[in-house]
Amino acid sequence: MEPLTDHTGRVLPLRRSDVDTDQIIPSRFCRRLTKTGYADGLFARWREADDFVLNDPARAGGSVLVAGPNFATGSSREHAVWALRDWGIAAVLAPSFGDIFRRNALKNGLLAVQLPDAVVSGLLDAADRDPGFLVTVDLVACEVRWDGGRQAFEVDPRARRLLLDGQDDIAVTLADGDRIAAYERGRPHWLPVFGAARAG
Amino acid sequence: MSEPRTLVEKIWDAHRIPSGSDGPDLLYVDAHLVHEATSAQAFDGLRLAGRKVRRPDLTLAVEDHNVPTDSLSITDPISVEQVARLRGNCAEHGIELFPHGDARQGIVHVVGPELGAIQPGMTVVCGDSHTSTHGAFGALAFGVGTSDVEHVLATQTLPMPRPRTMAVEFTGTLPPDVTAKDLMLALLAEIGANGARGHVLEYRGAAIRGLSMESRMTLCNLSIEAGARAGMVAPDEVTFEYLATRPRRPAGTDWDEALAHWSTLHTDPGAVFDRTVTLEVGALSPVVTWGTNPGQAVPLSQAVPDPARFTDAAERAAARRALEYMALEPGTRMRDIEVDTVFLGSCTNGRIEDLRAAAAVLRGRVLAPSVRMLVVPGSMQVRDQAEREGLHEVFRAAGAEWRLSGCSMCLGMNADRLSGPRRCASTSNRNYEGRQGDTARTHLVSPAVAAATAVAGRLAAPADLS
Numbered sequence: 001m002e003p004l005t006d007h008t009g010r011v012l013p014l015r016r017s018d019v020d021t022d023q024i025i026p027s028r029f030c031r032r033l034t035k036t037g038y039a040d041g042l043f044a045r046w047r048e049a050d051d052f053v054l055n056d057p058a059r060a061g062g063s064v065l066v067a068g069p070n071f072a073t074g075s076s077r078e079h080a081v082w083a084l085r086d087w088g089i090a091a092v093l094a095p096s097f098g099d100i101f102r103r104n105a106l107k108n109g110l111l112a113v114q115l116p117d118a119v120v121s122g123l124l125d126a127a128d129r130d131p132g133f134l135v136t137v138d139l140v141a142c143e144v145r146w147d148g149g150r151q152a153f154e155v156d157p158r159a160r161r162l163l164l165d166g167q168d169d170i171a172v173t174l175a176d177g178d179r180i181a182a183y184e185r186g187r188p189h190w191l192p193v194f195g196a197a198r199a200g
Numbered sequence: 201m202s203e204p205r206t207l208v209e210k211i212w213d214a215h216r217i218p219s220g221s222d223g224p225d226l227l228y229v230d231a232h233l234v235h236e237a238t239s240a241q242a243f244d245g246l247r248l249a250g251r252k253v254r255r256p257d258l259t260l261a262v263e264d265h266n267v268p269t270d271s272l273s274i275t276d277p278i279s280v281e282q283v284a285r286l287r288g289n290c291a292e293h294g295i296e297l298f299p300h301g302d303a304r305q306g307i308v309h310v311v312g313p314e315l316g317a318i319q320p321g322m323t324v325v326c327g328d329s330h331t332s333t334h335g336a337f338g339a340l341a342f343g344v345g346t347s348d349v350e351h352v353l354a355t356q357t358l359p360m361p362r363p364r365t366m367a368v369e370f371t372g373t374l375p376p377d378v379t380a381k382d383l384m385l386a387l388l389a390e391i392g393a394n395g396a397r398g399h400v401l402e403y404r405g406a407a408i409r410g411l412s413m414e415s416r417m418t419l420c421n422l423s424i425e426a427g428a429r430a431g432m433v434a435p436d437e438v439t440f441e442y443l444a445t446r447p448r449r450p451a452g453t454d455w456d457e458a459l460a461h462w463s464t465l466h467t468d469p470g471a472v473f474d475r476t477v478t479l480e481v482g483a484l485s486p487v488v489t490w491g492t493n494p495g496q497a498v499p500l501s502q503a504v505p506d507p508a509r510f511t512d513a514a515e516r517a518a519a520r521r522a523l524e525y526m527a528l529e530p531g532t533r534m535r536d537i538e539v540d541t542v543f544l545g546s547c548t549n550g551r552i553e554d555l556r557a558a559a560a561v562l563r564g565r566v567l568a569p570s571v572r573m574l575v576v577p578g579s580m581q582v583r584d585q586a587e588r589e590g591l592h593e594v595f596r597a598a599g600a601e602w603r604l605s606g607c608s609m610c611l612g613m614n615a616d617r618l619s620g621p622r623r624c625a626s627t628s629n630r631n632y633e634g635r636q637g638d639t640a641r642t643h644l645v646s647p648a649v650a651a652a653t654a655v656a657g658r659l660a661a662p663a664d665l666s
């Protein structure tokens with residue numbers, strides 16, 4: 001992956017809590033075998049309403065989604081991340097996230113950043129007033145900045161380092177291959193195995 | 201004496217590989233379960249990078265999300281393609297697969313346990329959020345996305361920070377008509393759909409000890425609906441007895457060795473959890489959902505709540521939206537809500553005990569004329585067992601459809617999708633907007649309530665039937 005240090009973009013305010021991944025991308029769009037090409041499925045059901053934020057022409061090109069608490073709860077489908085990214089969303093800011101989604105997001109370079117409730121409310125209000133409202137998410141400084149404000153955030157240190165360096169997650173783990181092999185030699189022999197390795 | 205530890209800490213410590221870099225520990229994965237809907241892109245990633253599956257012998261694949269449950273032949277072109285891809289990937293990498301039509305096929309979270317391949321103290325990972333189900337065996341089991349599936353295929357590990365722990369203490373005695381499903385819906389209503397975010401839950405208390413393995417799986421399955429990373433129950437005689445007859449348990453002297461180890465897997469007295477919640481279960485009654493997340497639930501005896509009464513602004517807004525989607529008025533008695541579809545199945549409530557509970561209600565009764573009911577066993581083994589007990593005849597005589605195994609109507613990904621504004625009483629785990637079909641409305645219920653509802657044509661408990 002290309003190294004990723006920061007992103008600046010206009011805010012798309014999504015004033016809803018507990019947005020589940022079935023809303024972000026309904027399962028019928030998750031039947032493809034690729035990792036790209038999911039933009040058509042993003043919020044497919046909600047986009048049928050004309051007043052949905054992604055349909056607002058004044059906000060076209062917005063790339064920082066700001067949402068209520070417990071964003072992307074539910075299903076583990078990574079398609080939710082792929083759909084957001086394919087639509088052009090580079091960062092999601094919310095008071096809290098579904099755990100699996102946050103992991104998936106960072107693995108794909110989508111900056112899922114947890115901010116205090118009051119900060120998210122302030123950003124939503126500012127974006128409501130001004131469709132051109134800009135926010136910068138800075139992974140180097142670990143802070144979110146906007147005209148007149150800034151807020152520090154925490155991010156998983158390994159995910160951060162991988163993004164900043166553009167490193168491959170699996171390659172980093174495989175560098176510990178000897179340690180993994182040593183661990184494997186000490187596993188109890190009666191643990192279950194599958195397939196051809198099974199005796200009888 | 202070593203420090204007292206919780207169950208999850210013991211399993212964590214036994215699977216922890218300190219990383220040579222400054223990153224978090226690697227967690228070794230004992231069993232990696234794979235299905236057709238979240239794995240194709242992971243195998244592609246391996247291929248692109250020229251990598252192999254490190255431990256095909258610790259990997260098991262099934263076809264469940266996207267298979268038909270009314271026919272042994274797959275005709276939908278996309279399903280055909282997905283399944284063909286999984287079969288190709290398994291053949292290429294030497295992975296054991298239970299394909300559609302195999303006697304051992306079923307929903308991934310039903311199949312692993314019934315084989316006896318999920319054992320206390322193991323770590324289990326699958327590209328599916330309801331992997332938490334396997335925690336019923338005292339295993340640490342959690343769902344991951346496709347990138348992590350690829351990571352596990354390539355390395356058999358996951359870099360993970362140590363999870364926070366939360367004790368869920370159930371106090372009191374469970375009334376006889378209250379099931380594991382009701383227990384969890386009550387907990388979700390209490391702590392909310394986000395109430396356990398980031399934690400591994402350990403379910404504790406005498407009420408848990410009295411539950412069968414099937415019920416414990418229902419309990420742990422729904423952990424994810426509280427936002428938890430995983431849920432678990434410490435193993436005991438019930439666990440060991442369940443495993444003793446399973447084909448893939450350790451055999452002979454291995455069994456004794458395993459049993460000795462499993463018997464140490466419990467939270468030590470004095471061990472500290474990061475959080476504790478307590479729920480008194482003695483006064484519970486059957487619980488059903490009224491909204492569009494599993495925490496929006498009330499006892500069946502109550503009415504649709506008034507959003508104006510929620511003190512939290514976000515909850516109030518969510519409740520208003522939910523009622524609009526569900527087409528429900530505040531104050532409507534839950535028992536007055538009419539349904540046209542009943543779905544009995546899924547990894548939450550598609551096991552033999554669930555089918556028995558529903559059949560006991562349906563025996564000698566027929567469905568309301570307006571109701572369509574699908575009975576979808578959690579696995580082909582469950583289906584077989586049910587047929588040996590004659591349950592299929594009870595379902596058919598009542599007017600229900602007796603189907604093959606798969607995820608079916610749980611997620612609206614396959615042909616068993618609701619079209620139009622149907623209202624469904626479902627034993628599955630998610631009542632999200634559009635989950636069972638674009639405009640479908642879902643009420644989550646236990647198997648016994650599902651069966652009674654099918655007869656009454658409106659939400660009902662078995663005791664309501666004359």
Ligand code: SF4
Pocket residue numbers: 264265307308309328330546547548606607610611628629
């Ligand atoms: S039955 Fe439903 S919840 Fe369970 S694995 Fe299948 S789709 Fe997921």
